[in-house]
Amino acid sequence: MDIQNERRRLLDAEGGDEDPTGLMSEQDAYLSKVKNKNLYLATFASVLGPMSFGFVLGYSSPAIPELTKIADPRLRLDDNQASWFGSIVTVGAAAGGLLGGWMVGKIGRKLSLMFCSLPFVFGFTIIIAAQNVWMLYIGRVLTGLASGVTSLVVPLYISEMAHERVRGTLGSCVQLMVVLGIMGVYLAGLFLDWRWLAICSSIPPTLLMVSMCFMPETPRFLLSQGKRREAEEALRFLRGPDAPVEWECARIEDACDQQGSxxxxxxxxxxxxxxxxxxxxxxxxxxxxxxxxxxxxxxxxxxxxxxxxxxxxxxxxxxxxxxxxxxxxxxxxxxxxxxxxxxxxxxxxxxxxxxxxxxxxxxxxxxxxxxxxxxxxxxxxxxxxxxxxxxxxxxxxxxxxxxxxxxxxxxxxxxxxxxxxxxxxxxxxxxxxxxxxxxxxxxxxxxxxxxxxxxxxxxxxxxxxxxxxxxxxxxxxxxxxxxxxxxxxxxxxxxxxxxxx
Missing domain, CATH: 1.20.1250.20 (MFS general substrate transporter like domains)
Structure with missing residues (x-):
C-alpha cells in the first residue's frame, strides 16, 4: 500500500525505529504527500463569512453618530434607540446560532454557509432603503441572524476540511477576518456616509455566495450521509492529486461508524x-x-x-x-x-x-x-x-x-x-x-x-x-x-x- 511504503521511506530517511503504534508515522507519511493550495482557497472563500460578520459588528460605530444627527426625523435615533441599534444584532445572532445548528445537520456546512449570505445582503438592503427606525432595526436583526449562523458554520467547515498540521492556523483565520471586517468598516466610515457604508458592507457576503459555489462540502459531513465517493472527491480536491485520500477517508469512516449518525x-x-x-x-x-x-x-x-x-x-x-x-x-x-x-x-x-x-x-x-x-x-x-x-x-x-x-x-x-x-x-x-x-x-x-x-x-x-x-x-x-x-x-x-x- 502507498501509505505503508511512504512510511518506511520516511523512517529510513530519519534513521528512526518503527513506531510501535504506527499511527504517527502513517499520519506523517500521508501528510508529506498533501498539497494545501486548494485547502487554503476553500478557507479563504469561507472566511468571507466572518469578514461579513465583522462588517456587521463594526457598522454601528460609524453609523450611530450620523443617525443621531440626521435631518430626517423618521430616521433620527435618540440615545435609547441608538443603544438598541447597536445591541439588537446580538439578539439576531443568538437566534442565528440555533438556526445554524439545525441547518448544518440538515443541509450540510457548504449550503448553510451559502444561504447565510442572503440575510446579510437582505439586511443591508433594508438598511439602505430605510424610511423609519423600525426598518433599521429589522435590517440589523437580519444581519445579526446571518452573523449567528456564520459564527457557527465557518469554524465547523474549516475544522472538518483542514488536517491537523494547519487546523489551528486556519481556524484562527475566523477571528482574524472578523477583526479585519471591523477595521475595514471603521476605515470606510471615515469616508462614506451610513447608506454607502451599508452598500460597502454587502460586498463580502455577495462574494461569499459566489465563491462557495466552487468549493466542496466537508468530507466528514459527506461520510456521515453515506456518500463515500463524494467524500473521496472532496478530499482529493483539498489534499491534492498525490495524497492517498482513501486512507484518510477510511479513518474518518471508522470513527463515524463507531459513534452512530x-x-x-x-x-x-x-x-x-x-x-x-x-x-x-x-x-x-x-x-x-x-x-x-x-x-x-x-x-x-x-x-x-x-x-x-x-x-x-x-x-x-x-x-x-x-x-x-x-x-x-x-x-x-x-x-x-x-x-x-x-x-x-x-x-x-x-x-x-x-x-x-x-x-x-x-x-x-x-x-x-x-x-x-x-x-x-x-x-x-x-x-x-x-x-x-x-x-x-x-x-x-x-x-x-x-x-x-x-x-x-x-x-x-x-x-x-x-x-x-x-x-x-x-x-x-x-x-x-x-x-x-x-x-x-x-x-x-x-x-x-x-x-x-x-x-x-x-x-x-x-x-x-x-x-x-x-x-x-x-x-x-x-x-x-x-x-x-x-x-x-x-x-x-x-x-x-x-x-x-
Missing part, C-alpha cells in the same frame, strides 16, 4: 459528549465575562482623555491592534498550542483589567478632590485637567495590553476549540448551544453594563472582570485539553478515554 438525548450521558459540551459552554461564558465589550465601550472616551481628538481614528487604531495580534495568534497557534495561548491571554487581561480598575479608582478620587478644591478656592476647572492627563498613560497602556491579550487567545481560541472538540453526530447541536450561550452573554453584559457601573462603581466593575479573567486561567489549566496536532477523531477519543483511530 444521529444525536439522541441519551447521548448526553456519554463523557465523549457532555465533557466537551461543558468545556465549550464555559469557554463562551468566560470569553464574554472577560470584559471585552466594556473595554470597547470605553475606548473612545479613553482616547479623548489622552488627547486623541479624532475618535474615529482612535477606533481604527484599536481595530489595527486587534488585527495584528490576531494574525500573530494565527501564525503561532499550531506551534504554541491552544492551552498556552489561553493562559497567557487570561493573565494579560487579568493584569490590564486590574489596572483599569486602579485607573478609575484614582480618577474618582481625583475628581472628588478637584471638586472640593473648586468649592474652597474658586479656581477654574483647568486645575482639574492635569491629573486626568497624567493618568491617561495608565488607561492607554491597560487598553493596549487587554486588546493584545484578547486577540492572542480568548478572541480566536474559544471558536477554534468549539469546532474541534465535539463528536460529528452532535457537532451541530452542541455548537448551537455554545453560540447561543456566547451571544446571550454578549447581550446580557452589554445591556447590564451601565447598571453594573452604578452598583459596583467603574473600578469595582473592572475588578470583577479581573476576577473572571483569573477564573478563566484556572479553568484553562484544570480542564481544557491540548488539541494541537491531533486529528478530530483523536480529540474525540481523548474525551471518551480510549485510544484514537
Amino acid at each position: 444521529s444525536f439522541h438525548m441519551s447521548d448526553l450521558k456519554d463523557p465523549g459528549v457532555y465533557k466537551p459540551l461543558v468545556i465549550g459552554v464555559m469557554l463562551m461564558l468566560f470569553q464574554q465575562m472577560t470584559g471585552i465589550n466594556a473595554i470597547m465601550f470605553y475606548a473612545e472616551s479613553i482616547f479623548e482623555q489622552a488627547h486623541f481628538k479624532e475618535s474615529d481614528l482612535a477606533s481604527v487604531i484599536v481595530g489595527l491592534i486587534q488585527v495584528v495580534f490576531t494574525g500573530v495568534a494565527a501564525l503561532i497557534m499550531d506551534k504554541a498550542g491552544r492551552k498556552a495561548l489561553l493562559v497567557i491571554s487570561g493573565v494579560a487581561m487579568a493584569i490590564s483589567t486590574t489596572a483599569f480598575g486602579v485607573y478609575f479608582y484614582l480618577m474618582s478620587k481625583l475628581h472628588s478632590t478637584t471638586s472640593l478644591s473648586l468649592l474652597m478656592l474658586d479656581i477654574k476647572s483647568k486645575a482639574g485637567e492635569e491629573p486626568h492627563a497624567d493618568l491617561a498613560w495608565l488607561a492607554l497602556a491597560s487598553m493596549a495590553v487587554f486588546i493584545t491579550g484578547f486577540a492572542l487567545g480568548w478572541g480566536p481560541i474559544p471558536w477554534l476549540v468549539m469546532s474541534e472538540i465535539f463528536p460529528a453526530k452532535v457537532r451541530g447541536v452542541a455548537s448551537a448551544v455554545c453560540v447561543l450561550t456566547n451571544w446571550t452573554m454578549a447581550f446580557i453584559v452589554t445591556k447590564t453594563f451601565q447598571d453594573m457601573m452604578t452598583i459596583l462603581t467603574s473600578a469595582g466593575t473592572f475588578w470583577l472582570f479581573a476576577c473572571m479573567c483569573i477564573l478563566n486561567v484556572i479553568f484553562t489549566i484544570a480542564f481544557i485539553p491540548e488539541t494541537k496536532g491531533k486529528t478530530l477523531e483523536q480529540i474525540e477519543a481523548t474525551f471518551r478515554g480510549t485510544s484514537g483511530p
